[in-house]
Amino acid sequence: MENLVEIRDLKVEATTDAGRRIEIIKGVDLDVAPGEIVALIGESGSGKTTIALTIMGYARPGCRISSGSITVAGKDMMTLSERQRAHVRGLEVSYVPQSAAAAFNPSKRIIDQVVEVTRIHRLMPLAQAKAKAISLFRALSLPNPEEIGNRYPHQVSGGQLQRLAAAMALIADPKLVIFDEPTTALDVTTQIEVLRAFKAVMKKSGIAGVYVSHDLAVVAQIADRIVVLxxxxxxxxxxxxxxxxxxxxxxxxxxLSAFEPKSRGESIVVAAPEHAPLLRVDGLIAGYGPLQADGLPLVKAVQEASLSLERGRNLGIIGESGCGKSTLARSIAGILPASAGxxxxxxxxxARSVRQRSREQLRELQIVFQHADTSLNPAKTVEEILGRPLKFYHGMKGKVRDARIDALLDMVRLPKTLRSRTPAELSGGQKQRVNFARAxxxxxxLIVCDEITSALDTVVAAAVIDLLKEMQRELSLSYIFISHDLSVVEAICDEIVVMYNGRKVEAITPAISKIPQHPYSKLLFSSVPKLDPGWLDRLERDPELVKTYVQG
Structure with missing residues (x-):
């Protein structure tokens, strides 16, 4: 059988800020057969997205395809004119981005954007295109398929928008669809519904796919072959x-080993709890918007949350986007003052507000944020970033401070040569280690960790978790770990609190029992993909639970 895509000895160059050219794709060969889904797996910087984009004859700004051949449906993409390549992109190869929101114009109705490619290439009358769009909405398991297209992008959920982006990619009956990490930003419960919809439509129509991801468990559910980069x-x-x-x-x-972090028992020695908990939260209410007559906010993102954390132990807080877990973290840290509790x-x-807490209380409770990019000052060097808390909390300066900065870098396994670099000169994993070193x-x-591994590749995330465990052993730390990644939370936490709609619905102790009791907890735990190609096909979820709790 002749391949739909054939890439031979592909090389791509990038130009650095200094004008130097470096080879970022180094002679790659890749085949995709008709109807086959091939996954490109690897960490950030491995080249998986760069290779996927070359199939459309496209290179990112600052990059160029320097040599090799790329054949799609018998057409040599390297020799086609830009106009001819645009025709191939519209009709034979389509693209589903990681962020569906970036693919839609917020000022236009969804249906008009989904059918736009049929208008540009004059494929069919408008009425026929809209009817086809509605049939795709139905095939992709979108709610109210006849009506959802009349909404604007901001009026649908993230999972729905991701499936609408797939409908836009599929409407011209392409031979190949490129999926660029399309479920990374979705909650685990929503991700399953989206994956199922993608898989069903691709299989029914015999469409080939290139699926870019760093999540092996997701890839296991949809790919026929895997290319590791x-x-x-x-x-x-x-x-x-x-x-x-x-x-x-x-x-x-x-x-594969990084996908399932080591259990707590293998690497964490938990201190014996003292009589009084290190942290106690009682009846906390927090939210946004103007205060009402009762003194509570208009939008209550956290509603009467209570929890406690013993010294030397770790507490995980999990739940879907919007459940209130990050609001709870910010309220504990005092960044978003609680309204009650x-x-x-x-x-x-x-004190509820960080501004009213003593310097000693600020020192004792630190928070590490999800995105190191936005929490580290881009104008400061690593030395300046780490030096500021040393001066503020401990009055360190001069040689004493310099020695402590070196010790902190050693703690988080970073070379001293990074002292003079700014965040822009560091990788994602390095930035998060600096973020942690600052805490x-x-x-x-106590350190509150708010989704600190969600933006990291599997291998890098596993290394960060190992670092947290090591620091706990050496420094007798306690952690509150906010995450939607159940495998990470189970690997490091002694107790797991499940939140839904601003409320704590259940507390689970993994060492005693991993069996959740609350319906939402059951749905959440059952939705975590396994490293098993048949897992998704065998998965059966209660339709009523999905209808009640999944907003995707």
Missing amino acids: RGGDVQEVGNTADILSDAKHPYTREL QLTLDGHEL LAAEPK
Whole structure:
């Protein structure tokens, strides 16, 4: 059978800010057969998205395809004019981005944008295009398929918008669809519905796919073959089942082992709890908007949350986007003052607002945010970022401060040569380690970690989790871990609090029982993909639970 896509000896160059050219794709070969879905797996910077985009004859700004051949449906993309390539992109190859919101114009109705490609290429009358769009909405399991297209992008959920982006990609009956991490930003419960819809439509229509991801469990559910990439090179290629069960390359095995972090018992020695908890939260209410007559906010993102954390132990808080977990974290840290409730740290009452807390209380409770990019000052060097809390909390300066900065970098496994660099000169994993080192500089008792691994690749995230465990052993820290990644939370936390719609619905102790009791908890835990190609096909979820709790 002739391949739909054939890439031979592909090389892509990038130009640095200094004008130097570096090779980022180093002679890659890739085949995709008609109707086959091939996954490109690897960490950030591995080249997976760059390779996927070259199939459309496209290179990112600052990059160029320097050599090799790219054939799509018998057409040499390297020799086509830009106008001819645009025709191929519209009709034979389509693209579903990671952020569906970026693919839609917020000022236009969804249906008009979904059918636009049929108008540009004059494929069919408008009425026929709209009827086809509605049939795709139905096939992609979207609610109210006849009506949803009349809405604007901001009027649908993230999971719905991701499926609408797929409808836009599929409406011209392409031979190949490129999916660029399309479920990364979705909640785990929504992700399953989106994956099912993608898989069903692709299989029914016999459409080939290239699926870019760093999540092996997601890829296991949809891909026929996996191509493992690192540093612009192919490390291993094989059938999905073979790669997952019998990986040959050491890097592939590293990816697989990183997918399931080591359990708490293997790496964390938990201190014996003292009589009084380190942190106690009682009846906390927090939210947004103007205060009402009762003194409570208009929008209550957290409603009467109560929890406690013993010294030397870790508490995980999980739930879908909008459940209130990050609001709870910010309220505990005092960044978003609670409207009601009581906070106690190490036996002393905490003021609700960070501005009213003592310097010692600020030192004892630190928070590390999800996006190091926005929480680190881009104009400051690593040395300046780490030096500020050392001066503020401990009055350190001169050689004493310099020695402490070196010690902090050693703690988080960063070389001292990074001292003079700014955040823009660091990788995502390095930035998050600097973020963590800044919290450690205060010598806290408790660190609130708000989705700190969600933006990281699997391997990097696993390394950060190992670092957290090591720091806990050495410094007797406690953590509150906010996340939607259940495997990460289970690996590091002694107790897991499940939140839904601003409320704590259940507390689970993994060491005693991993069996959730609340219906939403059951749905959440059952929705975590497994490294098993048949898992999604066998998964049965209660339709009433999905209808009640999944907004995707």
